[in-house]
Amino acid sequence: MDTANGQDEFTISAECSLNSMFGFATSLRASTQGKGEFSLEFLKYAQTAPQLQRELIAEVEKKKK
Numbered sequence: 001m002d003t004a005n006g007q008d009e010f011t012i013s014a015e016c017s018l019n020s021m022f023g024f025a026t027s028l029r030a031s032t033q034g035k036g037e038f039s040l041e042f043l044k045y046a047q048t049a050p051q052l053q054r055e056l057i058a059e060v061e062k063k064k065k
Contacts, residue, residue: 015043019052 001014021040028036048056 017046017048019048 001012003013004011018040024038028038
């Protein structure tokens with residue numbers, strides 16, 4: 001993670017999973033009175049955490065029934 005402070009802005013650069021970004025825009029706008037904005041850029045495919053793997057597999061298995 002990397003941060004930078006400007007006169008009227010604060011920039012954070014970080015790597016995170018796409019799944020963790022769902023709902024982020026809403027949270028950011030709520031926290032910044034609608035003034036915050038962000039952008040995403042694809043970096044790489046990566047293996048997900050074992051616990052999330054189990055949850056996703058269980059969800060798919062449940063839908064099959």
